[in-house]
Amino acid sequence: NAGVTQTPKFQVLKTGQSMTLQCAQDMNHEYMSWYRQDPGMGLRLIHYSVGAGITDQGEVPNGYNVSRSTTEDFPLRLLSAAPSQTSVYFCASRSIATNEKLFFGSGTQLSVL
Amino acid sequence: AQSVTQPDIHITVSEGASLELRCNYSYGATPYLFWYVQSPGQGLQLLLKYFSGDTLVQGIKGFEAEFKRSQSSFNLRKPSVHWSDAAEYFCAVGGTGTASKLTFGTGTRLQVTL
Numbered sequence: 001n002a003g004v005t006q007t008p009k010f011q012v013l014k015t016g017q018s019m020t021l022q023c024a025q026d027m028n029h030e031y032m033s034w035y036r037q038d039p040g041m042g043l044r045l046i047h048y049s050v051g052a053g054i055t056d057q058g059e060v061p062n063g064y065n066v067s068r069s070t071t072e073d074f075p076l077r078l079l080s081a082a083p084s085q086t087s088v089y090f091c092a093s094r095s096i097a098t099n100e101k102l103f104f105g106s107g108t109q110l111s112v113l
Numbered sequence: 114a115q116s117v118t119q120p121d122i123h124i125t126v127s128e129g130a131s132l133e134l135r136c137n138y139s140y141g142a143t144p145y146l147f148w149y150v151q152s153p154g155q156g157l158q159l160l161l162k163y164f165s166g167d168t169l170v171q172g173i174k175g176f177e178a179e180f181k182r183s184q185s186s187f188n189l190r191k192p193s194v195h196w197s198d199a200a201e202y203f204c205a206v207g208g209t210g211t212a213s214k215l216t217f218g219t220g221t222r223l224q225v226t227l
Binding site: 092096107 | 149157212
């Protein structure tokens with residue numbers, strides 16, 4: 001059981017470049033979310049989804065887009081990367097029925113130069 | 114709006130000593146409360162959670178936490194710390210709804226001296 005899989009693990013971008021962070025889960029979880037982690041600021045919610053075709057903004061959505069075409073996948077897109085988006089990004093999922101806990105991926109470390 | 118405060122950024126304890134990490138939350142209804150641990154370069158692992166019932170909850174690795182509604186607190190404790198407990202600890206609060214979002218504190222970094 002793979003759980004939540006994030007790719008890539010590391011990425012370096014130049015300002016203005018675009019890229020997509022991938023997230024996939026194999027637990028049939030309806031709820032998926034993206035967080036960014038910055039020193040001294042904990043984890044902040046970027047976007048989340050409660051099912052295929054449904055997405056909503058979190059605390060810090062600016063500069064990021066998401067879509068949810070399948071239950072399994074929840075990619076995060078940076079359309080024009082900025083140095084302020086240098087961070088560690090975590091994808092997390094959970095079951096809506098149980099609302100037990102979030103399962104986290106291992107993270108993507110992104111540097112924008 | 115929901116929020117979590119972890120007042121201690123960094124704590125150092127000796128191996129074998131007891132530990133208490135503080136967490137205060139703000140939430141408009143009955144909260145779901147969580148403690149997660151993050152080792153360097155890793156994702157977050159759930160230590161324990163509180164939904165309802167007994168206010169003292171037991172978790173993995175010998176950790177426990179006590180929910181005190183009157184103080185809006187959910188402090189994490191361990192009677193005897195091991196060197197392998199060195200990590201960053203996050204308290205989080207959420208609700209019961211389908212789209213309930215989990216809000217994290219800023220974390221407490223635990224250092225264990227031998």
